[in-house]
Amino acid sequence: MFFPPLAAQPARAASELVVELDGLQLPLDLDDLEAWTLDPQGATSSLALWLDLLDPGSRRGLIRLLRAPLLRDRGFGVQMLSSWTGEPLLREVGGLITTPAGDNTGVLLLATLSQLLERQSTITSLDLLRALPPERLHLRVDGLLELAGDWRRQLQLQERAMAELRALPLPRRSSRTLLLGRQDHGRSPQRLQLAVAHRSSPLPLELWPARQAKRGPWLLLMPGLGGNTEQLSWLAAALAERGWPVLLIEHPGSDERAVKASLEGEGPPPGAESLPARLADLQAVLAAQRDGGLPAFGPSPAGEDGMVLFGHSLGGLAALMAAGLVPEQGLAQRCEQALSSLPVTNLSRLLQCQLPQVMGDGARQTFPVSGSALQDAIPLRGVITFNGFGSLLWPARGLADLNLPVMVVGGSLDLVTPPVTEQLDLFLGNRHPRSRLVVVDGGSHFSPVRMTSQGEPLFRLGNQLVGEDPRRVQDLLLAATIEFLEGWQHPSLLSPQRRVHNGITAYVLDQGQARRWRDRLGRP
Numbered sequence: 434m435f436f437p438p439l440a441a442q443p444a445r446a447a448s449e450l451v452v453e454l455d456g457l458q459l460p461l462d463l464d465d466l467e468a469w470t471l472d473p474q475g476a477t478s479s480l481a482l483w484l485d486l487l488d489p490g491s492r493r494g495l496i497r498l499l500r501a502p503l504l505r506d507r508g509f510g511v512q513m514l515s516s517w518t519g520e521p522l523l524r525e526v527g528g529l530i531t532t533p534a535g536d537n538t539g540v541l542l543l544a545t546l547s548q549l550l551e552r553q554s555t556i557t558s559l560d561l562l563r564a565l566p567p568e569r570l571h572l573r574v575d576g577l578l579e580l581a582g583d584w585r586r587q588l589q590l591q592e593r594a595m596a597e598l599r600a601l602p603l604p605r606r607s608s609r610t611l612l613l614g615r616q617d618h619g620r621s622p623q624r625l626q627l628a629v630a631h632r633s634s635p636l637p638l639e640l641w642p643a644r645q646a647k648r649g650p651w652l653l654l655m656p657g658l659g660g661n662t663e664q665l666s667w668l669a670a671a672l673a674e675r676g677w678p679v680l681l682i683e684h685p686g687s688d689e690r691a692v693k694a695s696l697e698g699e700g701p702p703p704g705a706e707s708l709p710a711r712l713a714d715l716q717a718v719l720a721a722q723r724d725g726g727l728p729a730f731g732p733s734p735a736g737e738d739g740m741v742l743f744g745h746s747l748g749g750l751a752a753l754m755a756a757g758l759v760p761e762q763g764l765a766q767r768c769e770q771a772l773s774s775l776p777v778t779n780l781s782r783l784l785q786c787q788l789p790q791v792m793g794d795g796a797r798q799t800f801p802v803s804g805s806a807l808q809d810a811i812p813l814r815g816v817i818t819f820n821g822f823g824s825l826l827w828p829a830r831g832l833a834d835l836n837l838p839v840m841v842v843g844g845s846l847d848l849v850t851p852p853v854t855e856q857l858d859l860f861l862g863n864r865h866p867r868s869r870l871v872v873v874d875g876g877s878h879f880s881p882v883r884m885t886s887q888g889e890p891l892f893r894l895g896n897q898l899v900g901e902d903p904r905r906v907q908d909l910l911l912a913a914t915i916e917f918l919e920g921w922q923h924p925s926l927l928s929p930q931r932r933v934h935n936g937i938t939a940y941v942l943d944q945g946q947a948r949r950w951r952d953r954l955g956r957p
Contacts, residue, residue: 447565451533452572467559470496502555504546521783525775529580530562531571541565580774587778594853595845597953598872598940603931610935611671611908611915620670622662622681623728629717636714637662637683641669643731647676649921650814651736653718654681655711657746657820657882658703658784659692664882665745671911677918678730682718684711687747705787711751715742723811739812741918745881746850747784749818756816756835760795760826764788767825781822781850788826795826814921815839817914819881820847822855831862838867840917840927842910844876846900853954861947867920869927870947871913874938875901881910901937909934913941 450466452459465478473485473492484492523546527539545564549556562570623642626635639662643651652672656665662681669679685691687707695702721727730736742752768786776782789795815838832839841860843852850856852872860870873880877900900906912934916927929946932939942950 447562447567447570449569450562450572451569452574455575458571463559463563466499467563470499470559499558502557503561504550504554504556521772521775525580529573529576530565531573532567533569533571535571538565538567538570541567580777583774584777591778591845591851591853594950594954595872595874598950599874600953601931601940601942601946601950603929603940603942603946606930606932608912608932608934611911620674622666622669625727627717627721627726629714631710631713631717632685634685636717637685638718639666639669639681639683640728640730641666641673641679641681642729643676643678643735644674645676646732646735648734648738649677649736649918650739650741651678651680651730652741652743652817653715653752654679655715655742655744655748655751656681656684656688657744657748658687658707659689660745660748660882661689664689664884667883667907668881668911668914672914672918673731675915676731676735678736680718680722680727680730682714684714686710705747705784706791708747708751708754708788708791711747712755715751715755719811738921739814741815741817742813743817744821745819746781746821746878749821750823752816752818753821753823753832753835756813756837758823758827758832758834760788760792761829762795764795764825767828771825778848779824779851779854780848781855782825785822785825813837815917817917818842819910820844820850820878821859822850823859824854827859827862831859832868833862833864835863836865838865838917838920839863840869840871840914842871842873842913844873844878844880844900844906846875846877849878853956857947857951858956860942861944861951864944866943867917867924867927868944869913869917870942872940872942873901873906873909874940876906876937876939877901879903880906883907905935905937909937909939913939 448463450461450463452461461480462478465476465480468478469476469481469484473481473496484495487495523542524537524539527537527542530538530542532538542561542565545561545566546556549560549564553560620641622639625638625640627638629636652669654665654669656662662669662683665681669681672679684707687703687710691700691703694700718727742755744750744752764785768782768789771782772786816835817840819842821841821843832841839860841856843850843856845852856870856872860868880900880903883903909932913927913932919926927941929943930941932941
């Protein structure tokens with residue numbers, strides 16, 4: 434991407450910020466504002482006198498906001514600006530900081546930040562404001578309040594949806610703890626390196642062979658964007674212990690290592706552009722299994738009754754597409770409408786709207802496992818998604834084209850793939866009688882991810898993003914997954930219910946209950 438070079442010292446640069454609020458305009462001199470942030474006690478301008486009327490906590494917060502680094506690392510900043518997250522974020526901010534004529538400054542923000550990063554590694558809000566070319570900038574506080582109000586309304590809708598879900602007349606069922614207190618690191622997987630034609634290095638795999646000679650499918654498990662096999666090994670180990678072999682795929686280029694590299698400025702943050710490589714990874718693994726290129730999955734007949742595709746977040750999307758779903762035509766137009774404002778309560782839409790650039794506008798190419806040349810050798814028995822998404826990809830048909838059991842799992846606190854938009858609407862399209870929608874009360878997008886004690890996490894998340902104790906949520910997720918998989922022998926095992934498991938509640942819905950939930954929300 435090319436940006437026109439800016440002069441090292443612009444002939445014109447912003448010197449005044451006009452704050453707009455409720456029809457009023459308050460001009461602020463940026464020199465006076467900067468002087469006040471450097472020495473609040475010693476500043477003597479009229480602006481300083483007004484700012485000193487703020488209570489001490491508000492003054493400290495404003496100073497932190499103006500002087501805190503927007504970007505701390507030059508390399509990461511350059512990569513972030515050119516990534517799938519940078520453009521929509523700057524477009525949204527550019528609608529709040531405008532020219533005097535009201536023009537969006539998103540393009541100017543992008544060019545100015547790029548130019549600043551050539552000179553300095555750390556950039557503050559004041560640095561950015563001072564470097565923007567227009568001499569006068571307008572800060573639309575009204576627009577900021579509108580954005581905050583929209584966020585609040587979306588959160589209220591999500592809270593109302595959960596209140597309606599809790600009110601559904603579902604039978605209550607309690608179940609016992611499966612994992613808590615147990616040592617789940619006593620076993621180690623078989624770590625494999627699979628040579629694949631589309632990568633220069635072998636594809637890392639973890640095989641968890643079944644510990645029981647139990648007839649059933651094997652599971653192909655895929656982590657989410659920025660995830661790795663270790664984060665889901667708790668699930669693989671527990672399922673293998675109970676007789677289901679699990680093969681975990683590590684996806685180089687969109688795994689934890691790739692995210693770490695982007696934070697160090699060595700590449701852009703991974704996004705939906707990694708999906709074709711992920712699907713090619715999956716295809717290569719299936720071909721290797723069909724051709725006998727993988728070790729035994731455990732004692733016969735374990736893993737001999739087809740397979741189940743299983744993924745978290747982007748791994749769940751890959752599972753759906755690998756099962757044969759193709760994005761519906763018109764994705765680019767739907768994305769234009771969906772991204773008219775920043776989707777702060779549904780961040781998955783940023784990923785979904787990368788796909789037109791990666792895979793076209795929909796309904797052109799497929800990656801089917803069911804119906805492909807692999808179908809006869811490896812029958813597809815079902816699909817499981819944890820925190821999956823696809824509302825913009827399949828708005829009309831949802832999962833209607835999957836004529837097999839699907840378990841769709843979401844969490845009430847998920848702001849990346851919210852359950853009503855990204856799971857309920859998709860689930861309603863599927864008509865298989867054993868399909869289930871599971872919504873965990875207090876679950877988040879990160880609930881299925883288990884952080885090991887080795888190494889430091891790349892990000893530390895607040896309690897609002899983590900939700901209920903992940904270990905207890907994971908125990909419930911394991912129980913639901915086991916019952917779903919047992920459904921091939923016991924179809925009524927995972928019936929609609931209000932499930933209480935070690936203090937965590939989940940709502941298990943079939944098609945009828947899911948429609949009742951939708952009707953209570955007044956959705957078409």
